[in-house]
Structure formats: structure tokens, C-alpha cells
Amino acid sequence: MWRRCLVSGTALWLAAAGPASAFVAYVSNEKGNTVSVIDTDKWAVTATIKVGQRPRGIEFTRDGKFVMVAVGDDDTIQMIDAANQQVVDTLPSGPDPELFTQDAAGKVLYVANENDNTVTVIDLEKRARLGDIQVGVEPEGMAISPDGKILVNTSETTNMAHFIDTTTRQIVANVLVDARPRFAEFKRDGSELWISSEIGGNVSIIDPAKHVVTGKISFEIPGLRREAIQPVGIGMTKDGKTAFIALGPANRIAVVDGTSHTVTKYLLVGQRVWHMAFTPDEKYLLVTNGVSNDVSVIDVGALKVIKTIQVGELPWGITIAPQ
């Protein structure tokens, strides 16, 4: 009891003493089987945590106490205690988990299991499996609508976004998108759903109410072959005005106007850029560069890359602690 008080007291004191802008980012290193911890005040790696085989999808629990990391080749999701930076538990995810998402309350976790054509539903408090939902071939991208009613899953070989009712856990609609859809992101107001197609080379914009594709964002970079442009991760500001799209081996982040859907800028980052996370104040966007083994820091206001941080081998996913 005393110890706990002391620890939380120290944490409080540290939080109060540190500058307001200090956040903690966790980066999964797919080949290194590690998670790098980055201090956004120092812009440096402060710890490296050993995890299971092939860590990819990574996310903080809503309360900020744990970091969940999908270790695909170990067929599980590991829970890292954010206080002592150690793996403390696992979740029954089903085989080869890659990406996952949680509901607004942080009580239910939905996991894409690539090997099984299923989405697994997990009770986060009990850390128990609640059920499975059959989807298309190679489920990957996962997103929950802001009102919490709809779960969206993309399947990479079926090339669809499946709309799943979170209450009945039944598929209510399927929308065809371009080849190898990898990532799904809702606008905060729920008006649009964006899906990146890695092999199709574009981002589909879907009307989540009507279940139709209303537009597509394509990318053209002088001097780059069309095949090298492979969109993966998507990040959108809370006001929905600016979106960032990672273009994989094109080594660039596309900045897209959230309203007109036009590309306004390309930011050169590291090699094979995968995923991204904003700091809670949205001042910075951190992106993982798979081949160059680093993380690029983007100043969101200035739309400039301001820093590169070396992390572990083949960084893939990233999550930043909520405030």
C-alpha cells in the first residue's frame, strides 16, 4: 500500500515536474521482437522492451496503464505494464493477430486474425474471449465508428470493408475497395470512413451510412513508379481538416485536405513508412519507417519533418500514451 502510494506519488511529481509536452510513444519492431519507448521531450529512446515474436499492432489501453502489442508468430497479444515497462499478461487473440481496435470505453477489444478469416472479440477486463466473427480472406484493418455502433474490418484478399454491428456482431454491409485494403480510419464526426489499399495504390472514402464509395484519393509523385506508391497507415486530426497517409516504399507521407480530399503536400520520411500516431496535443505526428529502422517526427503545424529517431529492427506500429 505504502509502496503503491509512493510510486504513484513519484509519478505525479514527475508528471508535474516535466514539461507539458512530454509524452511517451511505444514502437513495435517487427524483426527485432522488441518495443522501443520514446520520450517526446528528449526525442530519444529511453527503454527497449523484449516482447514475443513479430510484434506489429500496438495500442495503449484507454486508461493508459497498459500497452497491448500483437505478437503474430506467438499467436497472442501481450500486455505491457506502462508503469514498469514489462510484459505482464497475454490476451487470447486467436492465431496470428496483426491489428486490433477497442471500443470507446476500453472494455471490448476486436482483433483481426489473418490466418483464420475471423475477427476475435475479447473482454478486456476479464481478458477472455467473447466470440468470433467470420469475415473475408486475410482480415487486417480495424476501426470503430465514433458512435461505437459499427466495427469496420478490411480483408486483404477479399478486398472489402466489412461493416459489423457491434451489438449483434453480424455483418450488415460489405463495400468493395481496391486491392489489399490495410487500414481503416473514421473521421471523428463519423461522416467518412477512409480505407487505404496498399496494392491498389489509393485511399477509398466511404459514406458509412450509405455504405458506398464516394471518392478515391490517388497519389502522384514525380520520378516515382506507380507501383512504389503503397498507402498503409492513416492519421487524421480531431477536427477532420488534415489527414496524413503513409505511402510505404514511396518513403513519403501524403498530406491530404480532409474536406476537399486533395493532396496538398508530400513529406519525405524514412524508408517504407508504415504507421503513425499523433501526440495528444496534435502538435507532432510520429511515423514508423520499416526499412530504415527509424521514426520520423513531423511538426503538424509547420508540416515539416523535424527529427529522426533510431529505434529497433523494422519498426511497424506506434502508439502514444493518452493524457
Next chain:
Amino acid sequence: MIRWLVGAIGFCVVASHALAAEPMEIGIGYLGQAVVKSKLSLVEQPAENDGVAGARLAIEDNNTTGKFLNQHFTLEEVRLKQGEDVAKAAMALAGRNGFIIADLAADALLQAADALRDRGTVLLNAGSIDDRLREQDCRANVVHVAPTRSMLADAVAQYLVWKQWKRWLLVVGSHDQDKLYADALRRAATRFGAKIVQERTFEDTGGARRTDSGVTLIQRQMPVFTQQAPAYDILVAADESEVFANYLPYRTWDPRPVAGSAGLVPTSWDASQDQWGAIQMQNRFLKLNSRRMTATDMQAWTAARMIGEATSRTNSGDPKTVFDFLKGPDFSVAAFKGTRLTLRDWNLQLRQPILLVDGRMVVSVSPQEGFLHQVSELDTLGVDRPETKCKLH
């Protein structure tokens, strides 16, 4: 009148619901040969269901997708025995299926294509690598999913040149297809700046592939066969007939690596390929067929997936609609090779990266960095548009 109209509309709604419940049936035929080619290595001996096993997995994948689109795919397999009439078999298969995946030798494929010319059936070549099928003997009703021999030769040549192993000792088998492979390798050497310092022919004098005292004799033959060669960096073997190439690694007179038909081998697929999400597909294949996936399996999988991709995009099972989509600018298919695969519109050959494998691992994937092209770097592999002899009509 109004009541009648309402009733009629009601009936129409019910009828369309009934129609919607009935899935669209898409039949795919698989035409292969009953005889399985013999390989030097026992572990490379093809299974009886080599090829069709890949098509079966793609049918499962297509049906998982089809579930959401109300499309249902079936596969009908026909294996030709020696001397059986290929045209007749193709016609019978085409009577029940709008698409046929063929794993046939070049002449048999041409017979099937010509027999089906006016039927509107789409043939997908998943077996033959002969360039002539995409050049002087090309047919407007055949899509080529298998890579060509020249694509394979170019893929290995680009890597050897990148590695600065530019002096080749070329050893060619005595069978026709070995000579065709040697032609493709010579062309590749010229294109990419390698030099063939000497050529030798390995005569097939017959004999069994497997004997109880095999290794002892081979260990004496191969060093002798490769001695007194001019200075070279790598031995390149053209032995599609599987007579000698796999006996060469570690047995050459000079300590040199081997490429081509043994050592570093160019191929459309390998059981060890695990990049770009391929691991999921390898796992699905293993679960379904209880064995590892070969290049022919992958070519058949890709062929059936191309049909599935086109039927889902066009929402149609009609062969003409599907074929038009495959030939059009919007078609591309994902096949775990890190890039979209598209068709060369001048001869309907599928553009694809080629894996370079050593039997255990993927060593590299061509096209290699730095081999540039104005349209697609994938067109640095094989015969390009300006050189083609194909006239589709």
C-alpha cells in the same frame, strides 16, 4: 388497376429477392496432364495435384469473398492421359465452364486455344513458359499467368550482373527445352552486360535418376566435366529436363557458385516465400493440401484469383465481361509479390516479379534495383513491347 400495379410491384420485389438468394455460379475448368515430370531431387518431386491444389485454394478464397457478393465458384478438373485428344477435352470442359486454367505443354495449349476460338471461353495458361506462346504463336483467347522463359532468364541475369558475377560458364542440356533456356540466358547476358566465357553441352545418355550408389559416380563425373574452363565467376546451367544441373553445386572443378536450373533458381513462387503477407497464404495452402506450395500451384492460384477479382469488380460471371475487364486498364491483382500484377496488353502476359531461390530461402527478387523502364520496371523482364512478334486479333 392500382391494386394490380401494387400487386405486380410486390411480386417483383419478392421475385428479385428470390433471385438474389440464388448465387451466381461461376464454373472454372482445370485442364492438365496426367503424367508428372520427374525431378532429380526427391524433395522436389511434384505431387499428383501439383497446380490444381493452388486452384482449389483460390476457389476457397473466391468463395469466401463470393459469400458477400452472392457469387459461387466451382472447379472441374480434367487430366489428359498420354495421347488423349486435347481439343475434345477442352471443348467438353468449355461446355460446362466459361474459364479454363491450363497446365499444358505449348503444342497442346495451342490445340486447346484454337478449338475454343469461337466459343468465348477464356483460357489461362498456368503451366507453359514458352516464349513463342506470347510471341509468334500468341492467341487472343489465352491469358498467360506463368512467366516466360525469358522473364526467368532476365531475372537471374539481373541479379548476377548486380552481384558483379559477369563471367558465366554456360552448361546446356541436350534436350529442346534446355536449348530454349540457353537461348534465353544468352539473350539476357547480352541485354544486361554479362559474358559467356564458354559453353558446354551435357549430353543426356539416359539412365535412372535414382540409384543405390548414385553419389559416388556423380562425385567423379562432375569435377571432370567442369575442369579446364576459362576463368569464370559463376556456372549457369540450362537443364529444364532435370538431367544434370542439380549435380553441379559443390562438385565443380573450380570453387564457383551455380545458377539457372540449380543453385540460384529463378521462379514465380517458392515454399519459402514469406514476404508481403505471403505467410498467410502459405499457411492456408498447407492446411488445405498438407504439403508446401510450388510455382505451378501459385500460377494456378493466381489464375483463379484473377477470375475472382474480375467477377467481383464487374459483378458478372459472363466470360466476355470478365475477359474485357482483365484486358482493360483497371485490372490488377495482388499475389503476395509486393506489387500489383497487371497484363501486358500486347500479348496478355501477366507482369510479375520473379523470385530467386536456393531451395531453402528467397535470396532476392527481380527486377533488381537500378534496372529502369519507362512504363513498368517489371517490363525489364522478358520480351518488351517494341520487340514483340505477337499480333492479337
